[in-house]
Amino acid sequence: MTVKINFRCIGCGICEHIAPNSFRLDDAKGVSVVQSQIVTDATKKAEELCPVNAIKIDLPEQSIE
Numbered sequence: 001m002t003v004k005i006n007f008r009c010i011g012c013g014i015c016e017h018i019a020p021n022s023f024r025l026d027d028a029k030g031v032s033v034v035q036s037q038i039v040t041d042a043t044k045k046a047e048e049l050c051p052v053n054a055i056k057i058d059l060p061e062q063s064i065e
């Protein structure tokens with residue numbers, strides 16, 4: 001599984017609020033960075049709720065084909 005944040009991130013901080021173990025807002029860069037590749041329910045929730053769809057979680061079953 002791979003957790004990524006792409007260029008769309010606007011640094012709103014929602015992901016850090018929802019899943020602080022997975023994401024951290026980098027104040028200097030103004031965007032969020034991935035903290036851990038361990039995917040929890042909170043990580044998935046953050047992916048769902050990111051307002052600009054900047055979070056991508058690649059699950060193994062999605063990369064078979």
Ligand code: SF4
Nearest residue numbers: 009010012013015050
């Ligand atoms: S929720 Fe999305 S836009 Fe907001 S900081 Fe996280 S990755 Fe960036």
